[in-house]
Amino acid sequence: MKVVLCVLALAAVALGAPSAPGGRIFGGINAARGEFPFIVSLQYCIIGFCQHSCGATILSPSWLLTAAHCFTELPGIGSVRVIAGILNQNDANAEKQTINIGRYIVHPNYEGGVNPHDIALIMLSSSLILNAQVQPARLPRQGEEPQGPFDLAGWGSIGGSNLFPQMPNNLQKAVVPLVPIRECDAVLTRILEGRPHPLHFESNVCSGPLDAPITACGGDSGGPLSKGNVVEGVVSWGINPCGGVDAPTVYVKVSNYINWIQRYVDEPLLFAD
Template sequence: MHLTMKLFFLLVVTIALASGKPSPGPKIGRRSFFQPSVRVIHGDDATEGQYPYQISYQWGILGVYEHVCGGSIISPTFILTAGHCVTQVPEIGEHKIVAGITELNEKNNERQEIQVVEKIVHPNFTGGVGPNDVALLKLAKPLEFGDLVKPVVLPEADSVPSGDSVLTGWGSTSTTVIPVLPNHLQTVTIPILEYTDCKTAIDALLDGEANPLSEVSNICTHSKSNGEGACSGDSGGPLAQNGTVIGIVSWGFTPCGSEKAPSVYTRVSNFIDFIKENVNDLPK
Protein backbone atom coordinates (compact mmCIF):
# COMPACT_ATOMS: atom_id res chain seq x y z
CA MET A 1 0.00 0.00 0.00
CA HIS A 2 1.16 3.56 -0.64
CA LEU A 3 3.55 4.67 2.11
CA THR A 4 1.56 7.75 3.11
CA MET A 5 -1.99 6.54 2.40
CA LYS A 6 -4.04 3.87 4.15
CA LEU A 7 -7.40 2.43 3.24
CA PHE A 8 -9.93 2.86 6.01
CA PHE A 9 -13.55 2.67 6.98
CA LEU A 10 -15.06 6.10 7.40
CA LEU A 11 -16.20 5.53 10.98
CA VAL A 12 -14.86 7.40 13.94
CA VAL A 13 -11.36 6.03 14.68
CA THR A 14 -10.56 3.83 17.87
CA ILE A 15 -13.94 2.42 19.28
CA ALA A 16 -12.49 -1.08 19.16
CA LEU A 17 -10.59 -0.13 22.30
CA ALA A 18 -13.90 0.17 24.13
CA SER A 19 -14.73 -3.46 23.35
CA GLY A 20 -11.51 -4.62 24.96
CA LYS A 21 -10.34 -6.42 21.78
CA PRO A 22 -8.01 -5.34 19.00
CA SER A 23 -9.62 -4.96 15.59
CA PRO A 24 -7.78 -6.14 12.46
CA GLY A 25 -7.56 -3.80 9.52
CA PRO A 26 -9.26 -0.42 9.68
CA LYS A 27 -10.03 0.79 13.17
CA ILE A 28 -13.16 2.46 14.38
CA GLY A 29 -13.74 4.52 17.39
CA ARG A 30 -15.23 6.94 19.78
CA ARG A 31 -15.46 10.69 19.41
CA SER A 32 -12.35 12.72 20.04
CA PHE A 33 -12.17 14.86 23.14
CA PHE A 34 -11.19 17.70 20.82
CA GLN A 35 -14.28 19.24 19.20
CA PRO A 36 -13.42 22.73 17.97
CA SER A 37 -15.82 24.61 15.70
CA VAL A 38 -14.17 23.95 12.33
CA ARG A 39 -15.44 22.86 8.89
CA VAL A 40 -15.58 19.23 7.68
CA ILE A 41 -12.99 18.74 4.97
CA HIS A 42 -13.71 22.17 3.53
CA GLY A 43 -17.49 21.91 3.94
CA ASP A 44 -19.98 24.27 5.60
CA ASP A 45 -22.34 24.25 8.55
CA ALA A 46 -25.75 22.87 7.60
CA THR A 47 -28.77 25.01 8.49
CA GLU A 48 -31.55 23.77 10.75
CA GLY A 49 -33.87 21.42 8.86
CA GLN A 50 -31.76 21.47 5.70
CA TYR A 51 -31.22 17.69 5.77
CA PRO A 52 -34.11 16.24 7.80
CA TYR A 53 -33.28 12.69 6.67
CA GLN A 54 -29.84 12.67 8.34
CA ILE A 55 -29.50 10.82 11.65
CA SER A 56 -26.70 10.12 14.10
CA TYR A 57 -26.21 6.43 14.93
CA GLN A 58 -24.85 6.25 18.47
CA TRP A 59 -23.30 3.58 20.66
CA GLY A 60 -23.06 3.73 24.40
CA ILE A 61 -22.64 2.02 27.75
CA LEU A 62 -24.58 2.86 30.92
CA GLY A 63 -26.42 5.67 29.18
CA VAL A 64 -23.32 7.47 27.89
CA TYR A 65 -23.46 7.61 24.10
CA GLU A 66 -21.08 8.66 21.35
CA HIS A 67 -21.67 9.24 17.63
CA VAL A 68 -20.16 6.43 15.53
CA CYS A 69 -21.96 6.59 12.16
CA GLY A 70 -24.45 8.48 10.07
CA GLY A 71 -27.59 7.14 8.44
CA SER A 72 -30.65 8.10 6.40
CA ILE A 73 -34.30 7.89 7.38
CA ILE A 74 -36.11 5.82 4.71
CA SER A 75 -39.34 5.02 6.59
CA PRO A 76 -40.90 5.63 10.01
CA THR A 77 -39.15 2.58 11.49
CA PHE A 78 -36.04 1.98 9.34
CA ILE A 79 -32.67 3.67 8.85
CA LEU A 80 -30.34 3.04 5.90
CA THR A 81 -26.65 2.84 6.86
CA ALA A 82 -23.43 0.99 6.04
CA GLY A 83 -22.92 -2.70 6.77
CA HIS A 84 -19.68 -2.02 8.62
CA CYS A 85 -21.52 0.37 10.93
CA VAL A 86 -23.12 -2.80 12.30
CA THR A 87 -20.28 -5.33 12.03
CA GLN A 88 -17.53 -3.03 13.31
CA VAL A 89 -19.38 -1.46 16.25
CA PRO A 90 -19.34 -3.60 19.44
CA GLU A 91 -22.47 -5.68 20.06
CA ILE A 92 -22.07 -5.13 23.78
CA GLY A 93 -23.62 -1.87 24.89
CA GLU A 94 -26.57 0.20 23.71
CA HIS A 95 -27.47 1.35 20.20
CA LYS A 96 -29.76 4.23 19.28
CA ILE A 97 -30.37 6.82 16.60
CA VAL A 98 -30.89 10.55 17.10
CA ALA A 99 -33.03 12.42 14.55
CA GLY A 100 -34.19 16.01 14.19
CA ILE A 101 -30.88 17.64 15.08
CA THR A 102 -28.22 19.76 13.44
CA GLU A 103 -25.93 19.85 16.48
CA LEU A 104 -25.29 16.57 18.27
CA ASN A 105 -25.90 18.04 21.71
CA GLU A 106 -28.84 20.29 20.86
CA LYS A 107 -32.21 19.96 22.55
CA ASN A 108 -35.22 20.95 20.46
CA ASN A 109 -38.87 19.99 20.22
CA GLU A 110 -38.28 17.59 17.30
CA ARG A 111 -35.20 15.81 18.68
CA GLN A 112 -36.01 12.10 18.78
CA GLU A 113 -33.87 9.40 20.37
CA ILE A 114 -34.99 5.84 19.56
CA GLN A 115 -33.34 2.51 20.38
CA VAL A 116 -32.30 0.15 17.60
CA VAL A 117 -33.97 -3.26 18.06
CA GLU A 118 -32.74 -5.07 14.93
CA LYS A 119 -29.78 -4.74 12.57
CA ILE A 120 -30.04 -6.26 9.10
CA VAL A 121 -26.74 -6.48 7.21
CA HIS A 122 -26.74 -7.38 3.53
CA PRO A 123 -26.19 -11.16 3.36
CA ASN A 124 -23.37 -10.76 0.83
CA PHE A 125 -21.37 -8.26 2.87
CA THR A 126 -18.31 -10.15 4.07
CA GLY A 127 -16.66 -7.32 5.96
CA GLY A 128 -13.60 -5.29 5.14
CA VAL A 129 -13.87 -2.67 2.43
CA GLY A 130 -15.53 -5.07 0.03
CA PRO A 131 -18.82 -4.65 -1.85
CA ASN A 132 -22.41 -4.83 -0.47
CA ASP A 133 -21.59 -2.52 2.43
CA VAL A 134 -25.20 -1.75 3.34
CA ALA A 135 -27.44 -2.38 6.35
CA LEU A 136 -30.81 -1.45 7.83
CA LEU A 137 -31.54 -0.44 11.41
CA LYS A 138 -35.02 -1.22 12.74
CA LEU A 139 -36.28 1.17 15.40
CA ALA A 140 -38.15 0.32 18.59
CA LYS A 141 -40.94 2.72 17.64
CA PRO A 142 -41.82 4.90 14.63
CA LEU A 143 -40.30 8.30 14.11
CA GLU A 144 -42.70 11.22 14.14
CA PHE A 145 -42.22 13.15 10.92
CA GLY A 146 -42.14 16.95 10.95
CA ASP A 147 -40.10 19.88 9.69
CA LEU A 148 -36.83 18.48 11.09
CA VAL A 149 -37.51 14.75 10.60
CA LYS A 150 -38.41 13.44 7.13
CA PRO A 151 -37.55 10.39 5.01
CA VAL A 152 -35.16 10.57 2.09
CA VAL A 153 -36.28 9.41 -1.37
CA LEU A 154 -34.86 6.15 -2.75
CA PRO A 155 -33.42 6.13 -6.29
CA GLU A 156 -34.69 4.12 -9.21
CA ALA A 157 -33.30 0.58 -9.20
CA ASP A 158 -29.98 0.18 -11.05
CA SER A 159 -29.73 3.89 -11.92
CA VAL A 160 -26.19 5.27 -12.18
CA PRO A 161 -25.88 8.83 -10.84
CA SER A 162 -23.69 11.57 -12.28
CA GLY A 163 -23.06 15.26 -11.73
CA ASP A 164 -22.89 17.06 -8.39
CA SER A 165 -24.01 15.49 -5.12
CA VAL A 166 -24.37 16.58 -1.51
CA LEU A 167 -22.47 14.88 1.31
CA THR A 168 -23.53 15.45 4.92
CA GLY A 169 -22.23 14.19 8.24
CA TRP A 170 -20.60 14.75 11.59
CA GLY A 171 -17.34 13.21 10.38
CA SER A 172 -13.85 14.44 11.12
CA THR A 173 -12.76 17.84 9.85
CA SER A 174 -9.09 16.92 10.19
CA THR A 175 -6.71 16.40 7.28
CA THR A 176 -4.32 14.46 9.52
CA VAL A 177 -4.62 10.88 10.82
CA ILE A 178 -6.03 12.21 14.11
CA PRO A 179 -9.81 12.79 13.81
CA VAL A 180 -11.35 16.07 14.96
CA LEU A 181 -15.13 15.77 15.11
CA PRO A 182 -17.55 18.71 14.95
CA ASN A 183 -20.71 19.14 16.98
CA HIS A 184 -22.50 20.82 14.04
CA LEU A 185 -23.65 18.86 10.97
CA GLN A 186 -21.43 19.60 7.97
CA THR A 187 -22.30 19.67 4.27
CA VAL A 188 -20.36 19.90 1.03
CA THR A 189 -21.32 19.77 -2.65
CA ILE A 190 -19.02 17.36 -4.42
CA PRO A 191 -18.88 15.90 -7.96
CA ILE A 192 -19.39 12.21 -8.72
CA LEU A 193 -16.37 10.56 -10.30
CA GLU A 194 -16.75 8.21 -13.27
CA TYR A 195 -16.06 4.60 -12.30
CA THR A 196 -13.07 4.16 -14.62
CA ASP A 197 -11.47 7.36 -13.32
CA CYS A 198 -12.11 6.30 -9.73
CA LYS A 199 -10.57 2.88 -10.32
CA THR A 200 -7.52 4.43 -11.95
CA ALA A 201 -7.03 6.83 -9.04
CA ILE A 202 -7.37 4.08 -6.42
CA ASP A 203 -5.09 1.71 -8.37
CA ALA A 204 -2.41 4.39 -8.27
CA LEU A 205 -2.84 4.93 -4.52
CA LEU A 206 -2.76 1.18 -3.75
CA ASP A 207 0.48 0.82 -5.71
CA GLY A 208 -0.13 -2.72 -6.96
CA GLU A 209 -2.34 -4.07 -4.18
CA ALA A 210 -5.77 -5.48 -4.98
CA ASN A 211 -8.40 -2.81 -5.57
CA PRO A 212 -11.67 -3.56 -3.66
CA LEU A 213 -13.74 -1.12 -5.76
CA SER A 214 -16.86 -2.66 -7.37
CA GLU A 215 -18.49 -1.16 -10.46
CA VAL A 216 -21.89 -2.57 -9.45
CA SER A 217 -21.73 -1.87 -5.72
CA ASN A 218 -19.87 1.45 -5.49
CA ILE A 219 -19.82 5.04 -6.66
CA CYS A 220 -17.12 7.61 -5.96
CA THR A 221 -16.70 11.32 -5.47
CA HIS A 222 -13.64 13.50 -5.81
CA SER A 223 -12.79 16.93 -4.52
CA LYS A 224 -13.32 20.05 -6.57
CA SER A 225 -10.19 21.80 -5.34
CA ASN A 226 -9.49 21.57 -1.60
CA GLY A 227 -9.73 17.86 -0.81
CA GLU A 228 -13.46 17.90 -0.04
CA GLY A 229 -14.83 14.49 0.90
CA ALA A 230 -15.92 12.05 3.57
CA CYS A 231 -13.86 11.27 6.66
CA SER A 232 -13.91 9.34 9.94
CA GLY A 233 -17.39 9.48 11.48
CA ASP A 234 -19.23 10.00 8.18
CA SER A 235 -19.67 6.23 7.63
CA GLY A 236 -23.21 5.14 6.84
CA GLY A 237 -24.32 8.67 6.08
CA PRO A 238 -26.02 9.87 2.90
CA LEU A 239 -24.70 11.11 -0.40
CA ALA A 240 -27.73 12.73 -2.01
CA GLN A 241 -29.04 14.51 -5.09
CA ASN A 242 -32.17 16.66 -4.75
CA GLY A 243 -33.37 14.77 -1.69
CA THR A 244 -32.68 11.32 -3.16
CA VAL A 245 -30.07 9.15 -1.43
CA ILE A 246 -27.69 7.81 -4.06
CA GLY A 247 -24.79 6.69 -1.88
CA ILE A 248 -23.87 5.46 1.60
CA VAL A 249 -20.48 6.56 2.92
CA SER A 250 -18.33 3.40 2.92
CA TRP A 251 -14.54 3.80 2.74
CA GLY A 252 -11.66 5.96 1.64
CA PHE A 253 -8.08 6.90 2.40
CA THR A 254 -6.36 8.55 5.32
CA PRO A 255 -5.30 11.30 5.84
CA CYS A 256 -8.67 12.66 4.70
CA GLY A 257 -8.63 15.26 1.97
CA SER A 258 -5.47 13.85 0.42
CA GLU A 259 -4.77 14.80 -3.18
CA LYS A 260 -6.29 12.48 -5.80
CA ALA A 261 -7.91 10.22 -3.16
CA PRO A 262 -11.60 9.51 -3.92
CA SER A 263 -14.27 8.88 -1.31
CA VAL A 264 -16.13 5.61 -1.93
CA TYR A 265 -19.84 4.98 -1.32
CA THR A 266 -22.24 2.07 -1.59
CA ARG A 267 -24.47 2.70 -4.64
CA VAL A 268 -28.00 2.62 -3.22
CA SER A 269 -29.72 1.91 -6.54
CA ASN A 270 -28.09 -1.53 -6.59
CA PHE A 271 -29.81 -2.48 -3.31
CA ILE A 272 -33.44 -1.48 -3.83
CA ASP A 273 -34.58 -5.12 -3.75
CA PHE A 274 -32.73 -5.70 -0.46
CA ILE A 275 -34.39 -2.62 1.03
CA LYS A 276 -37.90 -3.50 -0.18
CA GLU A 277 -37.58 -7.10 1.03
CA ASN A 278 -36.87 -5.96 4.57
CA VAL A 279 -38.73 -2.66 5.03
CA ASN A 280 -42.52 -2.93 5.31
CA ASP A 281 -43.39 0.74 5.79
CA LEU A 282 -41.67 2.56 2.93
CA PRO A 283 -43.47 5.78 1.91
CA LYS A 284 -45.67 5.34 -1.16
Protein backbone atom coordinates in the same frame (compact mmCIF):
# COMPACT_ATOMS: atom_id res chain seq x y z
CA MET B 1 3.16 8.95 3.61
CA LYS B 2 1.71 5.46 3.82
CA VAL B 3 -1.89 5.27 2.66
CA VAL B 4 -4.35 2.53 3.53
CA LEU B 5 -8.00 1.84 2.87
CA CYS B 6 -10.31 2.29 5.82
CA VAL B 7 -13.97 2.30 6.72
CA LEU B 8 -15.18 5.68 7.90
CA ALA B 9 -16.93 4.84 11.18
CA LEU B 10 -15.84 6.54 14.36
CA ALA B 11 -17.00 4.96 17.62
CA ALA B 12 -14.70 2.02 17.11
CA VAL B 13 -11.66 4.29 17.43
CA ALA B 14 -11.86 4.63 21.16
CA LEU B 15 -13.17 1.13 21.69
CA GLY B 16 -10.68 -1.04 19.86
CA ALA B 17 -12.11 -1.80 16.41
CA PRO B 18 -10.51 -0.68 13.11
CA SER B 19 -9.22 2.89 13.23
CA ALA B 20 -10.90 5.87 11.61
CA PRO B 21 -8.80 8.50 9.85
CA GLY B 22 -8.07 11.94 11.25
CA GLY B 23 -9.21 14.63 8.83
CA ARG B 24 -12.42 16.26 7.71
CA ILE B 25 -15.05 16.79 5.09
CA PHE B 26 -12.36 19.31 4.18
CA GLY B 27 -13.70 22.52 2.75
CA GLY B 28 -17.15 21.72 4.08
CA ILE B 29 -19.37 24.29 5.74
CA ASN B 30 -22.05 24.26 8.40
CA ALA B 31 -25.39 22.90 7.22
CA ALA B 32 -28.56 24.83 8.03
CA ARG B 33 -31.34 23.55 10.23
CA GLY B 34 -33.80 21.50 8.21
CA GLU B 35 -31.48 21.25 5.20
CA PHE B 36 -31.02 17.48 5.60
CA PRO B 37 -34.11 16.31 7.54
CA PHE B 38 -33.43 12.70 6.49
CA ILE B 39 -30.04 12.35 8.20
CA VAL B 40 -29.72 10.92 11.72
CA SER B 41 -26.84 10.33 14.11
CA LEU B 42 -26.07 6.77 15.21
CA GLN B 43 -24.52 6.81 18.66
CA TYR B 44 -22.56 3.96 20.20
CA CYS B 45 -23.18 3.65 23.94
CA ILE B 46 -21.23 1.78 26.58
CA ILE B 47 -21.50 2.02 30.37
CA GLY B 48 -23.79 5.05 30.06
CA PHE B 49 -21.49 7.02 27.73
CA CYS B 50 -22.68 7.66 24.17
CA GLN B 51 -20.83 9.19 21.23
CA HIS B 52 -21.62 9.75 17.56
CA SER B 53 -20.29 6.89 15.45
CA CYS B 54 -22.05 6.90 12.06
CA GLY B 55 -24.75 8.56 10.03
CA ALA B 56 -27.90 6.99 8.62
CA THR B 57 -30.77 7.97 6.34
CA ILE B 58 -34.47 7.87 7.19
CA LEU B 59 -36.42 5.72 4.72
CA SER B 60 -39.71 5.62 6.64
CA PRO B 61 -40.86 6.22 10.24
CA SER B 62 -39.50 2.81 11.31
CA TRP B 63 -36.64 2.12 8.89
CA LEU B 64 -33.19 3.62 8.28
CA LEU B 65 -30.41 2.97 5.78
CA THR B 66 -26.73 2.89 6.81
CA ALA B 67 -23.41 1.13 6.22
CA ALA B 68 -23.06 -2.47 7.34
CA HIS B 69 -19.67 -1.83 8.95
CA CYS B 70 -21.32 0.61 11.37
CA PHE B 71 -22.43 -2.57 13.16
CA THR B 72 -20.06 -5.35 12.12
CA GLU B 73 -16.88 -3.46 13.08
CA LEU B 74 -18.04 -2.56 16.59
CA PRO B 75 -17.04 -4.54 19.69
CA GLY B 76 -19.50 -7.15 20.89
CA ILE B 77 -20.62 -5.01 23.82
CA GLY B 78 -22.60 -1.82 24.15
CA SER B 79 -25.58 -0.64 22.15
CA VAL B 80 -26.51 1.79 19.37
CA ARG B 81 -29.18 4.45 19.56
CA VAL B 82 -30.58 6.87 16.97
CA ILE B 83 -30.80 10.65 17.33
CA ALA B 84 -33.09 12.32 14.77
CA GLY B 85 -34.21 15.90 14.25
CA ILE B 86 -30.91 17.55 15.20
CA LEU B 87 -28.50 19.93 13.50
CA ASN B 88 -26.04 20.11 16.39
CA GLN B 89 -24.93 17.14 18.45
CA ASN B 90 -25.85 19.01 21.65
CA ASP B 91 -29.29 20.08 20.39
CA ALA B 92 -32.13 20.11 22.89
CA ASN B 93 -34.78 21.30 20.41
CA ALA B 94 -38.36 20.08 20.54
CA GLU B 95 -37.92 18.09 17.30
CA LYS B 96 -35.09 15.96 18.70
CA GLN B 97 -36.00 12.27 18.98
CA THR B 98 -33.93 9.54 20.64
CA ILE B 99 -34.92 5.98 19.72
CA ASN B 100 -33.33 2.60 20.32
CA ILE B 101 -32.66 0.11 17.56
CA GLY B 102 -34.97 -2.88 17.30
CA ARG B 103 -32.77 -4.87 14.90
CA TYR B 104 -30.44 -4.39 11.97
CA ILE B 105 -30.08 -6.34 8.73
CA VAL B 106 -26.67 -6.56 7.04
CA HIS B 107 -26.56 -7.34 3.33
CA PRO B 108 -25.82 -11.09 2.99
CA ASN B 109 -22.95 -10.52 0.54
CA TYR B 110 -21.02 -8.14 2.80
CA GLU B 111 -17.82 -9.78 4.09
CA GLY B 112 -16.87 -7.17 6.68
CA GLY B 113 -14.28 -4.40 6.72
CA VAL B 114 -13.49 -2.57 3.48
CA ASN B 115 -15.54 -4.61 1.01
CA PRO B 116 -18.45 -4.31 -1.42
CA HIS B 117 -22.12 -4.53 -0.37
CA ASP B 118 -21.43 -2.42 2.75
CA ILE B 119 -25.10 -1.65 3.35
CA ALA B 120 -27.54 -2.35 6.17
CA LEU B 121 -31.11 -1.62 7.20
CA ILE B 122 -32.14 -0.55 10.70
CA MET B 123 -35.57 -1.21 12.13
CA LEU B 124 -36.32 1.12 15.05
CA SER B 125 -37.85 -0.06 18.30
CA SER B 126 -40.53 2.64 17.91
CA SER B 127 -41.53 4.90 15.04
CA LEU B 128 -40.17 8.36 14.38
CA ILE B 129 -42.63 11.23 14.49
CA LEU B 130 -42.30 13.01 11.17
CA ASN B 131 -42.09 16.82 11.25
CA ALA B 132 -40.20 19.64 9.52
CA GLN B 133 -36.87 18.39 10.92
CA VAL B 134 -37.53 14.64 10.51
CA GLN B 135 -38.45 13.47 7.02
CA PRO B 136 -37.74 10.37 4.89
CA ALA B 137 -35.45 10.63 1.89
CA ARG B 138 -36.55 9.54 -1.54
CA LEU B 139 -34.95 6.57 -3.26
CA PRO B 140 -33.73 6.16 -6.84
CA ARG B 141 -35.20 3.44 -9.01
CA GLN B 142 -33.50 0.07 -9.20
CA GLY B 143 -30.62 0.22 -11.66
CA GLU B 144 -30.61 4.00 -12.16
CA GLU B 145 -27.15 5.49 -12.57
CA PRO B 146 -26.45 8.42 -10.21
CA GLN B 147 -25.58 11.75 -11.77
CA GLY B 148 -23.56 14.32 -9.80
CA PRO B 149 -22.92 16.74 -8.34
CA PHE B 150 -24.05 15.54 -4.92
CA ASP B 151 -24.39 16.78 -1.36
CA LEU B 152 -22.26 15.01 1.25
CA ALA B 153 -23.33 15.59 4.87
CA GLY B 154 -22.21 14.25 8.22
CA TRP B 155 -20.83 14.82 11.69
CA GLY B 156 -17.51 13.19 10.78
CA SER B 157 -14.07 14.25 12.02
CA ILE B 158 -12.83 17.73 11.07
CA GLY B 159 -9.33 17.39 12.47
CA GLY B 160 -7.17 15.90 15.18
CA SER B 161 -5.68 12.42 14.99
CA ASN B 162 -6.86 8.83 14.68
CA LEU B 163 -6.97 8.39 18.44
CA PHE B 164 -8.21 11.90 19.26
CA PRO B 165 -10.41 13.11 16.38
CA GLN B 166 -11.93 16.55 16.50
CA MET B 167 -15.66 16.16 16.03
CA PRO B 168 -17.92 19.00 14.85
CA ASN B 169 -20.98 20.00 16.82
CA ASN B 170 -22.80 21.37 13.75
CA LEU B 171 -23.68 19.05 10.86
CA GLN B 172 -21.20 19.62 8.00
CA LYS B 173 -21.91 19.59 4.26
CA ALA B 174 -19.99 19.81 1.00
CA VAL B 175 -20.92 19.68 -2.68
CA VAL B 176 -18.93 16.92 -4.38
CA PRO B 177 -18.71 15.80 -8.02
CA LEU B 178 -19.16 12.29 -9.34
CA VAL B 179 -15.93 10.49 -10.25
CA PRO B 180 -16.64 7.92 -13.01
CA ILE B 181 -16.09 4.43 -11.71
CA ARG B 182 -13.26 3.54 -14.11
CA GLU B 183 -11.46 6.76 -13.28
CA CYS B 184 -11.97 6.03 -9.59
CA ASP B 185 -10.48 2.57 -10.11
CA ALA B 186 -7.43 4.03 -11.87
CA VAL B 187 -6.87 6.65 -9.16
CA LEU B 188 -7.11 4.10 -6.34
CA THR B 189 -4.74 1.75 -8.16
CA ARG B 190 -2.24 4.58 -8.53
CA ILE B 191 -2.53 5.70 -4.90
CA LEU B 192 -2.11 2.13 -3.65
CA GLU B 193 0.79 1.49 -6.04
CA GLY B 194 -0.94 -1.41 -7.74
CA ARG B 195 -2.12 -3.16 -4.60
CA PRO B 196 -5.63 -4.62 -4.94
CA HIS B 197 -8.63 -2.70 -3.71
CA PRO B 198 -12.30 -3.72 -3.34
CA LEU B 199 -13.96 -1.13 -5.58
CA HIS B 200 -16.96 -2.86 -7.19
CA PHE B 201 -18.04 -1.45 -10.54
CA GLU B 202 -21.71 -2.40 -10.19
CA SER B 203 -22.38 -1.57 -6.53
CA ASN B 204 -20.12 1.40 -5.74
CA VAL B 205 -20.08 5.07 -6.70
CA CYS B 206 -17.21 7.52 -6.11
CA SER B 207 -16.99 11.24 -5.40
CA GLY B 208 -14.21 13.77 -5.66
CA PRO B 209 -13.07 16.36 -6.31
CA LEU B 210 -9.70 14.89 -7.22
CA ASP B 211 -8.01 18.30 -7.31
CA ALA B 212 -9.05 19.46 -3.82
CA PRO B 213 -8.97 17.92 -0.33
CA ILE B 214 -12.68 17.24 0.10
CA THR B 215 -13.54 13.76 1.38
CA ALA B 216 -15.69 11.97 3.92
CA CYS B 217 -13.93 11.05 7.16
CA GLY B 218 -14.28 9.18 10.45
CA GLY B 219 -17.86 9.42 11.66
CA ASP B 220 -19.35 10.03 8.21
CA SER B 221 -19.86 6.30 7.53
CA GLY B 222 -23.40 5.26 6.78
CA GLY B 223 -24.51 8.80 6.00
CA PRO B 224 -26.13 9.91 2.77
CA LEU B 225 -24.68 11.05 -0.51
CA SER B 226 -27.73 12.88 -1.80
CA LYS B 227 -29.07 14.89 -4.70
CA GLY B 228 -31.91 17.04 -3.46
CA ASN B 229 -33.87 14.73 -1.20
CA VAL B 230 -32.84 11.55 -3.07
CA VAL B 231 -30.25 9.34 -1.36
CA GLU B 232 -27.86 8.12 -4.06
CA GLY B 233 -25.08 6.66 -1.93
CA VAL B 234 -24.09 5.44 1.53
CA VAL B 235 -20.64 6.50 2.82
CA SER B 236 -18.51 3.36 2.94
CA TRP B 237 -14.71 3.75 2.73
CA GLY B 238 -11.82 5.93 1.70
CA ILE B 239 -8.10 6.58 1.96
CA ASN B 240 -6.40 7.02 5.33
CA PRO B 241 -5.39 9.75 6.04
CA CYS B 242 -8.52 11.34 4.64
CA GLY B 243 -8.80 14.88 3.35
CA GLY B 244 -6.09 14.26 0.78
CA VAL B 245 -5.97 15.57 -2.78
CA ASP B 246 -6.54 12.93 -5.48
CA ALA B 247 -8.29 10.63 -2.99
CA PRO B 248 -11.90 9.68 -3.84
CA THR B 249 -14.54 8.68 -1.31
CA VAL B 250 -16.34 5.42 -2.07
CA TYR B 251 -20.05 4.86 -1.42
CA VAL B 252 -22.51 2.03 -1.77
CA LYS B 253 -24.66 2.77 -4.83
CA VAL B 254 -28.18 2.74 -3.42
CA SER B 255 -29.89 2.13 -6.78
CA ASN B 256 -28.22 -1.28 -6.89
CA TYR B 257 -30.08 -2.37 -3.73
CA ILE B 258 -33.66 -1.12 -4.12
CA ASN B 259 -35.10 -4.62 -4.60
CA TRP B 260 -33.21 -5.81 -1.50
CA ILE B 261 -34.47 -2.86 0.55
CA GLN B 262 -38.07 -3.47 -0.50
CA ARG B 263 -37.77 -7.11 0.52
CA TYR B 264 -37.58 -6.03 4.18
CA VAL B 265 -39.13 -2.60 4.59
CA ASP B 266 -42.83 -3.05 5.30
CA GLU B 267 -43.73 0.65 5.12
CA PRO B 268 -44.33 2.86 2.07
CA LEU B 269 -41.15 4.20 0.48
CA LEU B 270 -40.76 7.45 -1.46
CA PHE B 271 -39.10 7.37 -4.88
CA ALA B 272 -37.61 10.08 -7.05
CA ASP B 273 -40.10 11.62 -9.45
